[in-house]
Amino acid sequence: MAVALRYSRDEAPAPRVTAAGSGPVAERILELARAEGIPLREDPDLVAALAALDLGAMIPAELYDVIAEVLAWAYRANTAFASTTRGLAGS
Numbered sequence: 001m002a003v004a005l006r007y008s009r010d011e012a013p014a015p016r017v018t019a020a021g022s023g024p025v026a027e028r029i030l031e032l033a034r035a036e037g038i039p040l041r042e043d044p045d046l047v048a049a050l051a052a053l054d055l056g057a058m059i060p061a062e063l064y065d066v067i068a069e070v071l072a073w074a075y076r077a078n079t080a081f082a083s084t085t086r087g088l089a090g091s
Contacts, residue, residue: 002026003050004033005059007071014058015067020051039077041070 001022007015019029033040046066050059059067 001044001047001051002029003047004029005050005067012058014061014064015071016058017050017053017055020053020055022051039074041073043070046070 004019005015006018
């Protein structure tokens with residue numbers, strides 16, 4: 001099972017569920033995320049909670065703390081990746 005979220009302060013006050021599925025759909029979500037360089041995090045309990053939401057739904061307030069942790073983790077992962085690849089684009 002996989003779930004994708006989108007968050008932009010300009011669009012909504014909380015992240016929205018943009019994709020969710022299991023089996024081949026989950027594999028496609030993960031494949032697209034990898035292709036775009038989006039950090040992946042495994043958390044079966046969180047995925048189950050998010051997968052229960054309708055597509056396009058904003059995450060409920062009860063999940064704000066855990067989603068904030070995930071967003072902070074993703075930010076750190078992106079920052080670490082950017083620092084290890086600095087200068088490669090200009091090579």
